[in-house]
Amino acid sequence: MFLKKHTAAVMFLLGISSAPLLTPGTANAIPAFSRQHKTECSTCHTIYPELNEFGDAFLKNGYVYPHKKEGAKAATQAESAGNEWSVISGLPQQIPISLTASADLAYDEDAVDGNKVDLSTRSITLQAGGSFRDLAGFFATYNLYSQGMQRASSLPTPANNSNVPSGNSPDLDELFLVWRQALGTPVNVKLGRFEPKLSLWKKSNRILPVPSYASTTYRVGLSPFSSDATEDGVELNALLGNRLFVAGGVVDRNGQDRKDGYGHISLKIGGTDFKGQEPEVDLEKDSLWDFLSVTLGGFGYWGQNGEFDANGVAQNLNSFRRIGAEADILYKRLHLKGSGSFGHDSNPDFGVFKTAVDSKAYTLEGEYYLGAPVNLVPLFRYEYLNAGDGAIKRLTPAIAYSPLQNLRLSVEYTHSIAPEGTGNIAFASIAFSL
Amino acid sequence: MKKLVVTMLLVAATATTAHAGLKVIGKGDAMRLDPSAFPPNMKANYEIMRVKCVKCHTLERTIVAIQTGVAPISGQPFDRNATKAYGIKMLRKPDSNMNKAEVKASVDLMNYLLSEAEK
Numbered sequence: 332m333f334l335k336k337h338t339a340a341v342m343f344l345l346g347i348s349s350a351p352l353l354t355p356g357t358a359n360a361i362p363a364f365s366r367q368h369k370t371e372c373s374t375c376h377t378i379y380p381e382l383n384e385f386g387d388a389f390l391k392n393g394y395v396y397p398h399k400k401e402g403a404k405a406a407t408q409a410e411s412a413g414n415e416w417s418v419i420s421g422l423p424q425q426i427p428i429s430l431t432a433s434a435d436l437a438y439d440e441d442a443v444d445g446n447k448v449d450l451s452t453r454s455i456t457l458q459a460g461g462s463f464r465d466l467a468g469f470f471a472t473y474n475l476y477s478q479g480m481q482r483a484s485s486l487p488t489p490a491n492n493s494n495v496p497s498g499n500s501p502d503l504d505e506l507f508l509v510w511r512q513a514l515g516t517p518v519n520v521k522l523g524r525f526e527p528k529l530s531l532w533k534k535s536n537r538i539l540p541v542p543s544y545a546s547t548t549y550r551v552g553l554s555p556f557s558s559d560a561t562e563d564g565v566e567l568n569a570l571l572g573n574r575l576f577v578a579g580g581v582v583d584r585n586g587q588d589r590k591d592g593y594g595h596i597s598l599k600i601g602g603t604d605f606k607g608q609e610p611e612v613d614l615e616k617d618s619l620w621d622f623l624s625v626t627l628g629g630f631g632y633w634g635q636n637g638e639f640d641a642n643g644v645a646q647n648l649n650s651f652r653r654i655g656a657e658a659d660i661l662y663k664r665l666h667l668k669g670s671g672s673f674g675h676d677s678n679p680d681f682g683v684f685k686t687a688v689d690s691k692a693y694t695l696e697g698e699y700y701l702g703a704p705v706n707l708v709p710l711f712r713y714e715y716l717n718a719g720d721g722a723i724k725r726l727t728p729a730i731a732y733s734p735l736q737n738l739r740l741s742v743e744y745t746h747s748i749a750p751e752g753t754g755n756i757a758f759a760s761i762a763f764s765l
Numbered sequence: 766m767k768k769l770v771v772t773m774l775l776v777a778a779t780a781t782t783a784h785a786g787l788k789v790i791g792k793g794d795a796m797r798l799d800p801s802a803f804p805p806n807m808k809a810n811y812e813i814m815r816v817k818c819v820k821c822h823t824l825e826r827t828i829v830a831i832q833t834g835v836a837p838i839s840g841q842p843f844d845r846n847a848t849k850a851y852g853i854k855m856l857r858k859p860d861s862n863m864n865k866a867e868v869k870a871s872v873d874l875m876n877y878l879l880s881e882a883e884k
Binding site for chain 2: 368369370371373374377385396397398602603608609610612614615617621622663664700703704705
């Protein structure tokens with residue numbers, strides 16, 4: 332009914348469909364920003380964690396409210412009145428911490444264990460973000476808990492009960508500082524663990540964060556690299572004018588003497604610019620550009636990794652690259668996203684005898700915003716991936732609803748087509764931030 | 766003289782404490798303007814603002830910005846350039862349900878209110 336009767340295909344497709352559901356998505360939707368700036372989530376988000384144009388400008392501005400001028404006397408006075416300690420020390424006036432939690436319900440007609448309906452308390456994530464007197468921005472994401480795989484246990488405690496899968500080990504996903512406009516230049520210096528600026532959108536910048544886009548999250552062979560994985564590195568980025576954004580950086584990959592390098596460029600035509608300033612609109616005449624904005628992006632990543640030996644030294648090295656192009660089109664309530672990535676890995680299975688793999692992946696997504704502010708979004712996503720094992724296609728219609736701005740409900744249905752067969756999975760999720 | 770003092774006291778009692786040039790009614794989320802002294806075209810514009818803007822935020826945010834000359838969230842100067850920029854921002858918000866004529870009416874009203882607030 333749902334899958335062709337080939338065990339290997341069943342296992343493979345379940346893996347394809349379900350694997351992304353087992354990892355919590357990080358989120359840049361953090362209520363700490365709302366509390367700090369005394370504004371609602373919809374200032375920066377459509378349905379969280381997806382960013383709107385202003386939210387993107389806030390992100391690019393190192394978590395400082397866009398076009399904030401030093402000369403805004405009233406704001407400075409209001410900030411410092413009774414809060415001299417904060418101004419002098421650089422400490423945020425409030426502890427800039429937020430929590431995001433999620434739970435989900437998956438329906439799989441052909442679940443291996445017969446458990447067709449699987450309810451999971453999926454994850455809870457700690458986030459922190461803000462700025463130190465507008466000089467430096469900071470952001471951190473720490474996965475406090477994410478549900479692990481089912482394992483038998485004889486321990487009677489709920490956390491170890493065989494009916495409740497144990498959690499994965501807590502881990503730090505992101506922790507970085509941004510030195511804003513270093514030495515008076517337009518260049519921002521980012522240092523720490525972060526998602527290298529490749530794609531137009533961070534992996535959290537989605538109406539549906541799980542699963543992420545095939546074009547940026549795919550891996551090849553045994554290589555752990557994906558374009559959206561967080562890495563330890565240094566990045567320089569800058570706005571050139573108001574509509575051109577460039578970024579470049581190096582990533583320190585352990586176990587070898589080489590560093591990875593990457594670059595990104597994006598151009599925005601129409602709409603709110605990268606500094607958060609509204610376009611000039613003639614209120615007397617109509618023009619297509621009153622509501623249309625097009626953002627074009629391109630990126631490249633060159634790196635090397637390998638299989639670690641007992642001493643932590645990378646062996647059987649794999650040199651890899653990714654080249655990508657993307658487009659983001661917004662017209663009134665319609666939002667279209669397109670992303671394509673082409674890759675080459677010289678030895679993705681870390682074999683003694685190298686076998687190179689060329690890969691490619693595309694994602695196309697269309698969203699339609701309803702509500703004021705946006706609280707209901709039907710969307711459709713098409714993905715294509717060929718990472719050396721044949722072509723896999725994924726079609727995902729979904730709907731997301733946000734009854735409150737910090738609460739997101741979503742239902743999605745994914746139909747996968749792979750060389751081994753087809754698969755279907757339905758997935759409902761609830762997430763909230765506080 | 767006595768009549769004059771009483772009249773002055775009555776005027777003082779009914780005047781808003783918020784700003785000399787704007788007549789504000791209520792506080793917090795219920796804050797609104799008294800449009801009785803507005804010119805007819807601005808009364809019509811105020812009706813648009815009163816109905817459309819409150820879909821996403823209270824009128825308090827707008828009134829405070831006009832009274833203080835500072836946008837309460839961004840801390841930026843709230844002047845005639847800002848009113849148009851905010852109008853455009855609201856026009857371009859998905860499904861704000863405001864057309865250009867309504868945005869222009871709101872911008873014209875905010876500019877009028879800024880002038881009144883300066884008096």
